[in-house]
Amino acid sequence: MNKIYNFSAGPSMLPKDVMIKAKKEFLNWKNLGSSVIEISHRSIEFIKMTEIIEKNFRKLLYIPRNYEILFLHGGARGQFSAVPMNLLKNCNEEVDYINTGYWSISAANEAMKYSKTNIIDVKRVKNKKEYILKMSNWNINNFSKYVHYCPNETIEGIAIFEEPKFYNKIIVGDFSSTILSRKINIKNYDLIYAGSQKNIGPAGITILIIKKKLLFNKNKYTPSILDYSINYKNKSMFNTPSTFSWYMSGLVFEWILKNGGIKKMEKNNFIKSKLLYNVIDNSNLYINNIHIKNRSNVNITFKLKYNSLNEKFLEESKKAGFLYLKGHSFFGGMRASVYNAMPFIGVKKLAKFMINFENIFG
Structure with a gap:
């Protein structure tokens, strides 16, 4: 069988070394004679593991001590509701949602149930290329309680590399598709959430990074399972967590640390994406309409x-061994996701395939 390269946008491929280690430990984790998926999340061994995982995650992203890390249920969509319910006192408060694509507008639509939601469109078109306005030109509302945005839209393949500096x-x-793919300054944010199924691990865990002072600013209608303060007090175990996803995420964090950390991942992702964009830009068949300054380094559409x-x-x-290149139904076309786990050889072979396909069929 030819080597298979999985370009899925999520659930995405995991590092080979991680999969091998998980396979080796699957039936007998920590010499307990049981799998990690069948032991109690209250056990000493599991709790110790979660402490190490949090320590490694803090190390990777240089997360200050005045931020807490929660491992939650419900995916990023669950946070579309949890964010306004935890940060607002009532439905009359105003919030700003920056619209750059499918996921940011999806979050805004959910927030409308719990707030007065200002949707701010910052995407523009010039010379048939889409780009995003500089943050200094975003029309932020003076009375909004918070500003929400998505730095990488996986469906459209458009990204924001500038970091926010809005005072007060x-x-x-x-950060579902951004987390761990490039350096970020945590101090520029008050709350970051990310679904696990792209650069973290298998689907099932959603990581939240939040300033401690925001943990207890909820309205009385917030469901307990979405309540940050309850999850914090229960160390992310108010409900039985997705133990396998948590475990696998820890293995991925270890793998990133051993392979150069976030700095190395960012460099690799830039090089991988550049290979495909070069093919597209020198082609008469393939079209990418995103301005170069806003092209995603992990989702090449x-x-x-x-x-x-x-077809x-x-x-x-x-047939050539490249899976899940079909774009999202909302956007169409093709999409190659080159997250941290995608090796250079897979991207190089896809680039070569695209050139050959154009020579034959284009």
Whole structure:
């Protein structure tokens, strides 16, 4: 069988070394004679593991001590509701949601149930290229309680690399596809949440990084399972956690630390994405309409000049060992996600395949 390369946007591929270690430990974790998925989350061994995982996560992102880390349920969509319910006192408070694509507008639509939501469109088009306004040009409301944005839209493949510096504002970020892929200054944010299924581990865990002072600013209607203060007091174990996802996330953190940390991951992702963008930019078949300054380094989206070739491209790419290149139904086209675990060789082979496909069919 030819080598398979999984370009899924999530759940995405995991590092090979991590998968091998998990396989080795699966039936007998820590010499307990049991798997990590069947022991109590209240056991000494499991609790010790979670403490090490948090320590490594703090180390990777240089998270200050005035921030807490929670491992939660419900995915990023759960946080679309949890954020306003935990940060607002009532539905009459105003909030700003920056609209850059599918996921940011999805979060805004959910927030409308719990707040007066100002949707601020910051995406523009110039010379047929989409770009995002500088943050200094965002029309932030003076009375808004917080500002929410998504720095990387996985569906459209558009990203914001500038970091926020809005004074007297609570800054909230959906970092599901950004976390661990590049350096960020945690101090520029008050709350960050991220679904696990891209650069963290298997689906099932959502990580929250939050300033301690925000933990207890909730309204009385917040469901307990979404209540940050309750989850904090119970050390993310108010309800039985997704133990396997938590364990696997820890293995991924160890792998990143052993392989150069976030700085190395960022460099690798830039090089990998550049390989594919070079093919696209030198092509008469492939089209990417995102301005170079806002192109995602982890989700490379492109369309074919002739829609009639879409199915042929997917058919031939699958034969060649490249999986899940079909774009999201909302956006169409193709999408190659090159998260941390994607090796250089997989990207190089895809680039070569794209060139050969254009020579034959384009």
